[in-house]
Amino acid sequence: MNNDRRFGLKRHITLPGELALDGGSLLTGIEIAYETYGHLNADASNAILICHPLTADQFAASDHPITGKPGWWSRMIGKGKPIDPERYCIICSNVLGSCLGSTGPSSFTPGTETPYAMNFPVITIRDMVRAQAKLLDYLGIRQLKAVIGGSMGGMQALEWASTYPDRVKSVVIIASTARHSAQNIAFHEVGRQAIMADPKWRQGNYYEEKDPPVAGLAVARMAAHITYLSESGLTARFGRRLQSRQEKSFGFDADFQIESYLRHQGIRFVERFDANSYLYITRATDYFDLAEEHGRKLANAFRGTKSRFCVISFDSDWLYPTSESRVIVHALNAAGAAVSFMELSNPNGHDSFLLDAPDLHRTVHGFLEGDRA
Helix, strand or coil: CCCCCCCCCCEEEECCCEEECCCCCEEECCEEEEEEECCCCCCCCCEEEEECCCCCCCCCCCCCCCCCCCCCCCCCECCCCCECCCCCEEEEECCCCCCCCCCCCCCECCCCCCECHHHCCCCCHHHHHHHHHHHHHHHCCCCECEEEEECHHHHHHHHHHHHCHHHECEEEEECCCCECCHHHHHHHHHHHHHHHHCHHHHHHCCCCCCCCCHHHHHHHHHHHHHHHCCHHHHHHHCCCCECCCCCCCCCCCCCEHHHHHHHHHHHHHHCCCCHHHHHHHHHHHHHCECCHHHCCCHHHHHCCCCCEEEEEEECCCCCCCHHHHHHHHHHHHHCCCEEEEEEECCCCHHHHHHCCCHHHHHHHHHHHHHCCC
16 A cells, blocks of 8 residues: 555545535535544454544644644544554545535635635534545445544544444544533634624625735634633633733733733644634534434434443533543443443543643554454
8 A cells, every 4th residue: 555645644535426414405516534544454344533622634643734743633633643553544534515625615616716705604513424435435444343432523523433433443532522502602603703703704705805814713622722722721721911021011911821822822823724614613503403313312323333432521510520421331232332431531621632641642543453353
């Protein structure tokens, strides 16, 4: 497989045929950007699909072409790491609806040079997974050794286990949920309204002017970023310490370190992400309710599954708390699935799975080792 140009960094495919979406629309000419690490073995049995979280991308273990930063999961993927390209063929694709090379609202409609903008159809997590399945067909991978995802990636992993049970041997769900709560939806709606209230949004038609609604998108990112952290982590890191000053300014500049940090996060985010894609992807996560698709009984989503499952949560995660992971575990138990569950202690909140988390690394490594064929 060393000379197979389907595999490697910065790869791209136009999927053949049409993709029927849950919302009733058909998409044609779908482009999927992806990367692979390692090599597929002779019987294509060592493939691991990595499903990225909300605003991440296909650059899981390679330097990001815009920011220059290491891949968002380079702590987890690499030689000698839990997901080792010396042993596995690792695939990560940019989800449908995003803006890092896969078809989304910033893409041209087929046969034109006009972006979809808000004419792009609303998509679901299952639509993203269907597009990934077509990518795997193109790569000649019938069955995955494992599908692994955190946060929105965990939603995709759950959908893979439900929609394509015969195509996944093992499933790892990290810091995720089987459905969005009212609180989750509320935070996303604040972000969407911030974008749409920005005069530069122009009902989504800002591409021609090349003047996107960066202020609104930055606020959306700031609001969301708060949910990725924990109160104890914020207090330990920032407390009420002032930013580059000895006294309060009695104005509305960034007096506190936490204010400066959030503003920095917003500014950096708008450099690499599209505002309309943020609207569409957050809506996809809000629509996600795996039980709803199966008679409102989550266990029905996994009936007859032969996959092994590993569900992992963090004790400081209040976005998708451990109680949400337990719901998934109970449903898997009711379906008779083989499942292991770990709640890990980490002060970094929801983002723990992206940061230094040795317990997570040991857990994923041990689970994959236990599935050696």
